[in-house]
Amino acid sequence: MNRRELLKLSSYAVAAASAPALAAPSGEPVEKVQRWDAIELTHPGPTAGNPFVEVSLSATFRLGNRTLTVEGFYDGAGAYKIRFMPDELGTWIWTTTSSASALNGQSGSFECVAPEPSNHGPVSVRDGFHFAYADGAPWVECGTTCYAWAFQSENTQRQTLATLSSSPFNKLRMCLFPKWYQHNHNEPPLYPFPRSGETNDYSAFNVEYFRHFDKLIVALGSLGVQADLILFHPYDKWGYQSMPAEVDDRYLRYVIARFSAYRNVWWSLANEFDLLKSKTTADWDRYARILGEYDAFDHLRSIHYSRYQYEYGRGWCSHAGVQDSRMQLGAQWRSDWAKPVVFDECRYEGNIGSRWGNISGDAMARRFWQAAAQGSYCGHGETYLDANDILWWSHGGVLHGTSPAKIAFLRKLLEETIAVGPGPIGFTNFNDDPMGARRANGSVIFYYFDEHQPAEGAFQLPDGKTYTAEFIDTLQLTRTPLPGDYAGNAQVKLPGTPWGSLWFREKGVA
């Protein structure tokens, strides 16, 4: 096993390249890897010809009778890598398969050990309509969007991470391809494929480009932010939206091989798939199949549309990532699709001329509340005009708006009292109706009143339970306990102010 390197990607360390080489052949000292951390095997291999196209490499990891197979990828300069995220404790044994004899038939093992307390594993669907970490810790979706932050100045990227670290946002929608659109008319510092003039050499990958994403994904992970990686999008001037099919597929497999061992990765097949006019339904189906086939870790996956809603009931989607501002449909959709519904895009807080980017901060926060009260989830974005044309929605940088504080307030409320997630109390066709949601066991029930301002109300509470009540002003961010206990058909006196929320919590239940 000479020259083979087994690198442990320490929990969200920024880069693997400088980590110490660890020998782990059979019979030698066993390397220890935390559950849900990524390990990386590096082996030298052929440099002749085109390693990206001509060399196949995969590895099978086995724990007991269970095996998982991942593809390796060429990282340039003769280095071939295999990344893996062990999801169970115990001794994993691995074996490689390659078209190159130097890479074929290698094997080894490592010990998967208990993770540090801060490592909860990847996020997955829980209780049908919600999300949770793999270790069972609750995870309340609170996403934001910086489509093209990977292509901005280093300073702006650092700013973005600093901003996220003190924000309520725990998921970031970001494109893997550079973006060309209003406010986004710069060339990226790197290209994903070797590029000469206007011509892309699709036969190879620019490994520096993808190494940069390694760092960004790991950096997000260290902040507890899920990286919702957008694989295709239409805002393109370089050709990436209409590559040959075999290039699309090779790109997807490279990305999966490279990033899927990071536990905070989510896949979004596209931003606004229906605007990618050169792609057909068969293309999208094929991409989905590739994700299913090559992502051994079953990361969360979805797709985002512009005008034509994707049929999220399809099996490959783990959740819906809708673009819509009819928040009242969340409850109906989650019922229709039997999946979590995330309003990934429902307009952005800002003041630009486009209607998708100029709702008020109150309106943005309102959408998070409406989503929550429908048993669904929301996404944030921010588009304030800026002297340097740095708008959070695409570039990252700093936040200027008023909604993040209000969203943070809601996230805390949900995390504090909803173990996994609430379900809606009834459906409505009306965007501005009061909406309600409850924990399945009835221990937490809340209503969001939107534009309504009841001074009193009757609320039917589950039989045999006694509740306390709290009135929340969702814009002033005040919490006011209401006097007394509540049970049965509870008559409640309320302040008679709009944008309120009423929370019932079962007495004696955490």
Added chain:
Amino acid sequence: MNRRELLKLSSYAVAAASAPALAAPSGEPVEKVQRWDAIELTHPGPTAGNPFVEVSLSATFRLGNRTLTVEGFYDGAGAYKIRFMPDELGTWIWTTTSSASALNGQSGSFECVAPEPSNHGPVSVRDGFHFAYADGAPWVECGTTCYAWAFQSENTQRQTLATLSSSPFNKLRMCLFPKWYQHNHNEPPLYPFPRSGETNDYSAFNVEYFRHFDKLIVALGSLGVQADLILFHPYDKWGYQSMPAEVDDRYLRYVIARFSAYRNVWWSLANEFDLLKSKTTADWDRYARILGEYDAFDHLRSIHYSRYQYEYGRGWCSHAGVQDSRMQLGAQWRSDWAKPVVFDECRYEGNIGSRWGNISGDAMARRFWQAAAQGSYCGHGETYLDANDILWWSHGGVLHGTSPAKIAFLRKLLEETIAVGPGPIGFTNFNDDPMGARRANGSVIFYYFDEHQPAEGAFQLPDGKTYTAEFIDTLQLTRTPLPGDYAGNAQVKLPGTPWGSLWFREKGVA
């Protein structure tokens, strides 16, 4: 023609009974009646038997080759009356037909003369989607609702009229039958039919009951308020929602005979027709046919629903009177039905426990703006809890809310600059999208931004026209002229605050 009386109901005088008797047989001095005023013929007739059922009476009015026939009605104490609203200038000749010989074959004439300037005639549909007075004066729908005001104390009724006189409201939805519902659990002072215990004598009408409505309709007219008379409704404990079919029909014909000569009458077949479980589609069709057959003046007519939207495309409806708060559908519906759309009920400003009655004043005003920016119209109601349980929505009385001032501001804007009415600029599925509307000739174009707060925008203005621009804060009620002229694809700097409206007015055009 002895003993026949021709009464001119002076323009919205409170009662006809005390007006001077006027002789107008052929060859005698010709009575002069203003165009669109009501005249009343009174003739003594049979008192034996049941005059309400056994005596038929109608009169045909002729001007040149045009004839209009109306039914008369029994007003008790041997008095039979015929009311008529002449709609063209000239000498009208009339002749009666009756099953009673004393009432049959009477004839006479009167001169229809130009109206006073304050008399603009009835309101009718204009330009397909809007309303105007018969003399062409614009009429911008701004309705409110006092369902049961006719059954409240005299003091409250006087208060209601006083409140309306200083309000922006120019249409009042009101029930012809008393109401039994939350906050409405009193017996009415009078019943429409003789009543003994719990038993109605449907073979007769209580003329005092209907005389009271004469006064109310006339009083509303004198304030410039259209009386939108609701003919049936489900909030009933007395039996009026499920009378025998022949009683329904007799009631309708009596009401039409009695009220249709008042120019400010509108007909609404029902409040929430779909909750009247004892009635079938065939019943509603028959009622509509009766309106069409017996209302010689073709008053505006519609119907209102609860959960199941009426098919307003049907020919008998002059306009849609919807109950919905999806204001974004106004433009689509007016296009689908090719009629004016009035959101007669879209929630009420207030603070009661029911969601239909507790939106904020800002939210109520918002709905008026949304409707206007969709080329449609809105209706107001108010339901604030009150120590004496007098809620405007049903009882009338006084207004407590903040929306009327904001609605008045909008009405003034529309009247000032929209000759008849604007049409929508595009459709939207989103309740909180910016919406726009424009006068057909392009001389006035406005946008309502709702929750959006653009600091800039590009607005495509019609070729060859130059505009001024004004920014309106629809909640602060401020009007700020924007500097410069605007044309073509106009780039406009805006304040970047929500709930704004941008108005373009063609230079040099009134």
